[in-house]
Each structure stands twice: as C-alpha cells, then as structure tokens.
Amino acid sequence: MNVEVYLTSSVVSEEDVRGRTVIVIDVLRTSSTITAALKNGARAVVPVADAEEAGKIASNLDQSSYLLGGERGGEPIEGYHHGNSPLEYTPEVVSGKTIILNTTNGTRAISLARSAEHLIVGSFLNADRVVTFALEAGLDVTIICAGWRHRVALEDTLSAGLILYRLWNGKEPGLVSDAAHIAFTQYQNDKDNLQTTLSRCNHAQWLASRGFEEDVKFCFNINALPVLPYFKQSRLIMLHEPKSTGQSSSSPGNGQ
Numbered sequence: 560m561n562v563e564v565y566l567t568s569s570v571v572s573e574e575d576v577r578g579r580t581v582i583v584i585d586v587l588r589t590s591s592t593i594t595a596a597l598k599n600g601a602r603a604v605v606p607v608a609d610a611e612e613a614g615k616i617a618s619n620l621d622q623s624s625y626l627l628g629g630e631r632g633g634e635p636i637e638g639y640h641h642g643n644s645p646l647e648y649t650p651e652v653v654s655g656k657t658i659i660l661n662t663t664n665g666t667r668a669i670s671l672a673r674s675a676e677h678l679i680v681g682s683f684l685n686a687d688r689v690v691t692f693a694l695e696a697g698l699d700v701t702i703i704c705a706g707w708r709h710r711v712a713l714e715d716t717l718s719a720g721l722i723l724y725r726l727w728n729g730k731e732p733g734l735v736s737d738a739a740h741i742a743f744t745q746y747q748n749d750k751d752n753l754q755t756t757l758s759r760c761n762h763a764q765w766l767a768s769r770g771f772e773e774d775v776k777f778c779f780n781i782n783a784l785p786v787l788p789y790f791k792q793s794r795l796i797m798l799h800e801p802k803s804t805g806q807s808s809s810s811p812g813n814g815q
Contacts, residue, residue: 561699562726564719564738567706568668580698581675582689582722585705586714587762588643588771589665590682590788591778592628595645597797598784600654604795606666610636613661620657629661633769636661644774657794664705669790672703678790679798683718683778688785690725692798700726702742713745713760714779717753720746721781754779 565571568583584590593604607613617625627639628648635642641652643662660666672678677696681689693700702722704715720742723731731743749756757763763775777783789798 560693560697560726562702562723562739563700563736564702564704564723564742566704566711566716566719566738566741567709568664568671568703569706569709571668571671571703573671573674576672576675576678576701576703578676578698579701580677580679580693580696581672581701581703582679582681582693582719583665583668583672583703583705584681584715584718584722585662585665585668586682586718586778587707587712587760587766588645588774588778589660589662589669589705590680591684591774592643592645592648592662593660593665593680593788593795594682594684594784594786595777596648596653596658597788597795598786599648599650599652601648602655602657602796604658604660604788605793606669606795607659607661608667608670610661613659616659625657625659626653627659627661629666631663633663633766633771644771645777646774664707668703668705669795672701673790673793675701675790680788680790680795681718681722683721683781684784685782685786686718686721687725687782688787689722692787693722693726702739704742707762712762714757714762716742717746717749717757720744721750724750 628641630643641647723743787798788795
C-alpha cells in the first residue's frame, strides 16, 4: 500500500486522489464537527466550498430539513444556524437533519478530493476506524491535511502521523514520501506527551483565546467517536460497521 501525505491542501490536484482512498483531516474543527454531527444522528453533512454553494443547496431543501453551519476565520457565519463547534451539534439539534457545512479550511479540502475512489473524514476522534477502513479497502492512500491559514497545522500533521503509525504497525516502511516521513516521525516523537504538544499548537491556542477551549479539548480525544464519515452522492454519511454476514448497511462505492 502506497501512502502519500499532503501537509496542506493547497497543492492537491484531481490526479493525486483518483483511484485512491483519501482521508481528509481538519482536526480543528471541521473533521471533528462532521464526525460528532453524524454520530449524534444527523442524516448527512454536505460540505461546501463557499457561501454561494451553501445557498444553492439550501434553496432546494425544505427549511425544516436542514441546518446551515460553518465559520469564516474561526467565527460563526452571520445568518447561519450554527458555527463550527462540534459541541453545538448535539442529538437534540441534529437528529434527522442535513447539515450544510461551510468552513474556511476543512470543507474546501474535502471539495478537492471528490473524485477519489473512497473519500473519508479522519481526526483523532475516529483514528482507528479510519485505519480499519483503509486496510479493508486495500487501495493506495492519500492523506490530506487541511492546514490553517494556508500553512501546516501541527494538530493535523500529528493526526496523520497517528493514522500512519497504526497503518504501519508502528514501523515506518523502507521507502515513503518525505511528507509521510515527517508526519510519522513527528507523531512518534510526540506520542508519549501528545496532549501537551497538542495544547501548544498555534491553532489550538488561538481557538482557546477566543473561548473555544472546550472544543479544543474535545477534538483531541483519541477514538472517542469511532464512526466513519464517508462521501457518497455529494454528501457525507456515516458508514456503519459491517454486519456478521459481511455486508454493510452503507456499502462503500465510488465517492462520486
């Protein structure tokens, strides 16, 4: 299994994702919000690149069936129902709803990967579930870190490193890309003091300074929400664990 890593999404092309299992990571906070919303009963999450796309989708839905969520520059978007805090998307809020999500970094990264064979969303919250899917799919893997402000985000890199560490059973293969080596090595170096390192991340400190400290703590919980957001028919749904018959209630297919 070949694994490529992009430490930001700024240079990702369609060719980089075609025919592969793609894992998009935006720990703070898009990946975590999507995972929490689906775990708490949302029907689906529709990731959009901008407000115009969000408006077009919303105009075709019954107003009672959806919620608009997202942020720009870390702050909730005026006129939207909710921001980008995973703690907002409780069962009482999201049950049975479609969430149209528009964020600065994460949903844009997802939009770049729509031509992947399998497109899933990863974070600390569901790392092992992501690894299990990637191994079962058996394809080459691309990990896309959304980054922050068009730069590398340490929390995304460490989450990618955790996924690589478990994909590779703790041992780096003989030949890997530079970016994969960086992510794996960084995680291996920091794993014994991971929470301390994460608390020092620039983005984490910035969010905490603006009152989102509880969000930050939530997003750094490893395997707290072992569910898998899977992109299908332009939306993310929760892919369920295979049943004993070997069938899944949401069978993987092309992410188109």
